Amino acid sequence: MAAPVAPRRGVGRRRGSPDTRGEIVAAARREFAAKGFDNTSLRGVARTAGVDPALVHHYFSDKQDLFLAAMNLPFDPRTVLPPALQGPVDGVGERLVGTVLQIWDDPALRPALLSVVRSALGNEGTAHLLRDGFLRLVIEQIAALPGISDPQRRGSLAGSQIIGLIVARYVVGLEPIASMPAVRLAALVGPTIERYLFDDLG
Amino acid sequence: MAAPVAPRRGVGRRRGSPDTRGEIVAAARREFAAKGFDNTSLRGVARTAGVDPALVHHYFSDKQDLFLAAMNLPFDPRTVLPPALQGPVDGVGERLVGTVLQIWDDPALRPALLSVVRSALGNEGTAHLLRDGFLRLVIEQIAALPGISDPQRRGSLAGSQIIGLIVARYVVGLEPIASMPAVRLAALVGPTIERYLFDDLG
Numbered sequence: 048m049a050a051p052v053a054p055r056r057g058v059g060r061r062r063g064s065p066d067t068r069g070e071i072v073a074a075a076r077r078e079f080a081a082k083g084f085d086n087t088s089l090r091g092v093a094r095t096a097g098v099d100p101a102l103v104h105h106y107f108s109d110k111q112d113l114f115l116a117a118m119n120l121p122f123d124p125r126t127v128l129p130p131a132l133q134g135p136v137d138g139v140g141e142r143l144v145g146t147v148l149q150i151w152d153d154p155a156l157r158p159a160l161l162s163v164v165r166s167a168l169g170n171e172g173t174a175h176l177l178r179d180g181f182l183r184l185v186i187e188q189i190a191a192l193p194g195i196s197d198p199q200r201r202g203s204l205a206g207s208q209i210i211g212l213i214v215a216r217y218v219v220g221l222e223p224i225a226s227m228p229a230v231r232l233a234a235l236v237g238p239t240i241e242r243y244l245f246d247d248l249g
Numbered sequence: 250m251a252a253p254v255a256p257r258r259g260v261g262r263r264r265g266s267p268d269t270r271g272e273i274v275a276a277a278r279r280e281f282a283a284k285g286f287d288n289t290s291l292r293g294v295a296r297t298a299g300v301d302p303a304l305v306h307h308y309f310s311d312k313q314d315l316f317l318a319a320m321n322l323p324f325d326p327r328t329v330l331p332p333a334l335q336g337p338v339d340g341v342g343e344r345l346v347g348t349v350l351q352i353w354d355d356p357a358l359r360p361a362l363l364s365v366v367r368s369a370l371g372n373e374g375t376a377h378l379l380r381d382g383f384l385r386l387v388i389e390q391i392a393a394l395p396g397i398s399d400p401q402r403r404g405s406l407a408g409s410q411i412i413g414l415i416v417a418r419y420v421v422g423l424e425p426i427a428s429m430p431a432v433r434l435a436a437l438v439g440p441t442i443e444r445y446l447f448d449d450l451g
Contacts, residue, residue: 168420169371178421203417203426204437210421211413218370219380219412221405235406235450239441248437 068106071096075117080172084114084179114180118163121156124181128188139192140205140244141237147209148229151217161217168214182206195244204243212236270308273298277319282374286316286381316382320365323358326383330390341394342407342446343439349411350431353419363419370416384408397446406445414438 074096078087089110093100107113115123127150131142150156167177185206190198212232215221224232242248276298280289291312295302309315317325329352333344352358369379387408392400414434417423426434 165371165373168416169367171367174421178423182421182423200425203423206423207413207417207426207438208410208441209413210416211409211411214370214412214416215405215409219376219384221380221384221408223402224405224409236409239410239444242441 067098067102071098071103071106071113072116075113079114079117079176079180083175084110084183089113111180111184114176118176118181119159120163120181121159122150124184124188128185132188132192136192136245138237140240140242141233143205143240144209144212144236145229145233147213148216148233151213152229157217164213164218168218189244192244201244201248204248205240208236208239208243269300269304273300273305273308273315274318277315281316281319281378281382285377286312286385291315313382313386316378320378320383321361322365322383323361324352326386326390330387334390334394338394338447340439342442342444343435345407345442346411346414346438347431347435349415350418350435353415354431359419366415366420370420391446394446403446403450406450407442410438410441410445 071092075087075092078092078095082091087110089103089107090100092113093103096103103113107116111125127146128143131146132139134142151160164177167173182203186199186202189195189202189205192198195201212224215224216232217225219225227235273294277289277294280294280297284293289312291305291309292302294315295305298305305315309318313327329348330345333348334341336344353362366379369375384405388401388404391397391404391407394400397403414426417426418434419427421427429437
C-alpha cells in the first residue's frame, strides 16, 4: 500500500486561494468552541488558521460576521430581523414570530438550522455560543426598538418563547404546533412577545 | 491474555434479583429509543429483558411508569403537577412555572434533568420520546383542568413557553433569566401560561 501523500500547498495558497476562507471558518469554529465568543479574537483565529490577520478582515467585517459563518447559519439575523422590528409597534410580535417561522419552514434552510440547534442544545460546550454569539445579536436588535426599557430582560423573555416555539415545532414535533400554518401560529404567539416587550411587567 | 469470562447467571436471578428491575429499565430504554413510545409494549420489554411479563408488571404499574423510569427522570410529573394545577384557576400559570423552576433549581435533580433534555434535544432519535411520552403526560394533566377547551392546542402552547424557559435558564444560561429568583420569573411568565390556557385565542 502506498503511503498517503500530503496535499501540496503552493506558496500563494494562503494569500487567498479558494480554500482560505473555508480554512478561516474552520479555525474560527474550533476557537469559538474552545474559548467561547467573548474570548475569541480575529487575531487568534488568524493564528490558528495560519493566515495573516488582514486576510481574516478581508473576508469578515467583524467577529459576529465570522461567528455567523462559523455557526453555518443559512441566514443573517442582522438583515432578516430589522424589517420585522422596524414596522409599526402594533403587531411587532406577530411579525417577529412570522419571520422566524418563515425561515425555519423553508425546507432548504431547516436541516442546517436543526443541526445548529441540536449541537447547541445537546452539547454543554456549545450552548454558550448560542447565548453569547447569536442570542446577544438578536437581543441587541430588540434593544434598538424605540422606547424599549430593560431590553435585556424583555428580550430574553421574548427569546425564551421563540426558542420554545422552535423546539416544540421543529425539534420535538409537538402537535398541533408542529403542523399549524405559520401565519396562525404567529397570530397565537405574537401577543406573548408584545407583552414581554412592551407591557408593564411589574 | 485470558479470554473474557461470561458473567454467571444463576437460575433464580431472573425471578427478581436486585438487578432485575435495572435490567427491565435498560431493556425499556432500548425499546423506547428504537420504537418510540407508542410502539413499545410491556410485553416487548419483557421479551427484550428476558423476563416474564408478570415481573415487569410487578415493578411498573403501566407503560408511562416504565417510561419515566427509563427516562431516568428524578421526579414524577403525575404527582408533582396536580398540586399546581388543582388550586384556584387564578394564578395557575404562576404556580405551574413555579413548580417547574423549583424542581429544576434543585441542585440534586438538575444534572439528571439536563442530561434528559440534552439527549432529547440533541438527538433526533429521542426527541419523539419527549413528545409522546413526557409532554403527552403533561398535556393530559392540563386537559383535566375544569372547563378547558382545546387542551392539546392550549397545552402545547403553554408547553412551548415552559420548554423555552427551561432551555433559556438551564441549558443556554441566558441572562437575566438564568439568575433571576424563581418566584420573580414565575410571576413574569405565569400570565403567558394563563393566556394560553384560558383566554380567547381566536
